[in-house]
Amino acid sequence: MPHNNYKSNLTPIKYADATRSVRHVFVRDLLLSSSIGIYDHEKEKLQNIRINIDLCVKEEMAPLNDDYKNIVCYEKVVTGIKNIVCSGHVELVETLAEKIADFNMIDPRIVSVRVRVEKLEAIENTTSVGVEIERHRDN
Secondary structure, eight states: OOOTTOOOOOOOOOOOBGGGTEEEEEEEEEEEEEOBOSSHHHHHSOEEEEEEEEEEEEOOSSOOTTOGGGSOOHHHHHHHHHHHHTTSOBSOHHHHHHHHHHHHHTSTTEEEEEEEEEESSSSTTOSOEEEEEEEEOOO
C-alpha cells in the first residue's frame, strides 16, 4: 500500500458547474485488493489497486431537504465499486474501469463519469500504472 505521504497525481477537472446545474461527487484513493491481470502469477494472488472516480451529477430543481435519498451517495458508489472488484477475476484494468463506469451511469442523474484504476505494484520503480476513462450520457 502507498505511504501516508502519497500525493495524488490526478488532474483536477471542473465537474461542478452552476451554469449547467451540476455538482461534482467524487471518491479519492479507494484502496482495494483485487484479482486482476493477464499473467498466471496475477491470477494466483490479489493485487493492491487504487480507484478514483468523478461523477458529474445533474442537480434536481427540488430541494435536497438534507436527505441522502435526494443525492448520489458516495457510500453507495463505493459499495458498488467494492462489489464489482470482489465479483471475480478481471484481466484488464480497462475492463474494470468500464464496469465501474457502467454501474454508475445506471443512475439517470449522472451526466458523466471519470474512472481511474491503478495497479500499485505491477511495474517495478513506479508508483502505479493503470488507465483512466471518461464516459458521457448521450442526450
